[in-house]
Amino acid sequence: MRFFRWCAVGLVMVLTVAACGGSGPTATPIPLPDAQSLLTKAAAEVQAAKSIKIKLELTGAPSYVDDKKLVSFVSANGFYVSPDKLSATVTVKIGSIPGQVDVVAIGDDQWMNNALLTAGHWAKAVFSPGFNAGKLVSSEEGINSAISSLKDPKLMGRENVFGTDMYHVAGISDGASMAALTVGLIRGKVVNVDIYIAVETGRVDHVVMVQPDTVTAKEKTPTTWTLELYDYNAEAKIEAPQVENATQQATGEATAAQ
Helix, strand or coil, X not given: CHHHHHHHHHHHHHHHHHHHHCCCCCCCCCCCXXXXXXXXXXXXXXXXXXXXXXXXXXXXXXXXXXXXXXXXXXXXXXXXXXXXXEEEEEEEEECCEEEEEEEEEECCEEEEECCCCCCCCEECCCCCCCCCHHHHHCCCCHHHHHHHCCEEEEEEEEEEECCEEEEEEEEEECHHHHHHHHCCCCCCCCEEEEEEEECCCCCEEEEEEEEXXXXXXXXXXXEEEEEEEECCCCCEECCCCCCCCCCCCCCCEECCCC
């Protein structure tokens, strides 16, 4: 009995030691990548994309499409097709009345359709002076340049955003450098930029741009732009609207790859 009692005590001691110190070597944490390297790859992914769906929303102080400050931008939903095509539905406020403008841009040509501006028919007219979808996406200008324009970018860490693991890169830029991300509508000297890049793909998921100098006594919230880029390389088609047939509502059609 004494022998078995000592065996039991020894077994308890062995199990205790194993529980305290037998977990094995500690896993080495994976180092975070360099912020600039992330931005460079993300910009290249945008530039190389055959198509991208785009959503742009504005909150806070308004930004106007025209010099007379009659038409203010609200949002845009559209898609880009390489090398130089873009189709979008733009929501604006004309005075205080909300409305939508359908826009198609192919190269340097633009078409628009709005109930008031074009009587509900497609017209070959300029909605955004100087806009070219190719320069926006596939060239060294545009989104590529805007993403790379951040001064002293910092990697804030990895974050779970809407169920997706993302790198969060923050930095400061200026309105001229970020103009491509807002179809030329962003203005101002200082823009605080937060870029979220999907860890799995290295692609930009969304960009938040805040203009602190838009805060006034009347406008307490700064102009904030949120740009989403998604469905990279989805199957897509954009064609020029048939302006000679006013009843034909021709726009680009896109079907996300299943």
